[in-house]
Amino acid sequence: MNIRELAERDLAKTLEDSSSGFGLPVELTAPNGDEQIFKKNSTTELLTGQILYETVLIDPQTGAQKIIPNPNVSLRITSLDIVPKAGEKWFVRIPIDPSRTAEKFSFVSSGDRDPDTMRSIGYITLYLQKAKQT
């Protein structure tokens, strides 16, 4: 196995492992309406990914660091039935707290901020907006 394949395989630990790693359950609904709750080709293993809830920004006016709510989820590409593309609208449910059993809240990944696809290593990051019922 070459190094790239090893790095991609390591995502199972770094991104997806929910017992001793960063993995938290993620539910996706693709633009065509297909839902994904389990990993590709599995009916038992929940789809998991690394979820970050905040980002540290430097305020351009003051130079001070500011922490803003900026939820994003990184998923292993080979675990996905459909890979999100730029400009697409996806419905994403993630736990609101970093806990496997926490209540899930609804978010949208939309064309306002396209996903970052890291094909070199094999994961994709979706940037999430709050979704509210009208």
Place this chain on the structure above:
Amino acid sequence: MMLFRTIKANIIEILVAAEAGRYRTIKAQRQITSGLQNENLNRTVTVFYSQGNFAAGGRVNGPTQHDMTFGVELAVSGPAKGDLTPLLDPEATPTQKAAALLNLKESSLVVDDSIDELYDIIYQILMDGRNQNLGTTVGTITKRFITNIQKDEPVPRGELVILTGMMNLTCRGDEQVPGDIQPEETKIYDTTIDQDGDNPDTAGARVDN
């Protein structure tokens, strides 16, 4: 107090009186606001004196014509919105979910509509004929106009999209020049005449004020 300060306070009063739950008026110019503060109908309107031009070449002592510009800054933020029911319903078909997702409005569209509505509201309030004098007596100011509207780029980072914009309100008035009035101090004049060998408290003249 100079006229522009009075006008600014009056504009704020006019906007506060017309809020009706549609926005909030901020009375000082803030550097940073969180998107959470401006979400949905918590849209904010900030009023500040931004620029003034004075006519030169007039009387050296006396009223000076002041062309005032007030910045009216608007800030809104919002989430994506739509009918989430099919997306949350495990019995819904993929077709129903796809339709719901298609009709879901991204945050950038939500806030764009929201700030346009706020421009509409604030313009109507400030350009209303009843506010022609901006809270002053008739003839105090002239040429009250909103001269331009500007919309910034939306900030897409974060779970809410933030959008800000600006309206410039100008008017002309005369600034009176009464001179700098310093705060009063309590002056105590204490003069004693010292005489050799005598306690100052018992001899000489002493004036306390």
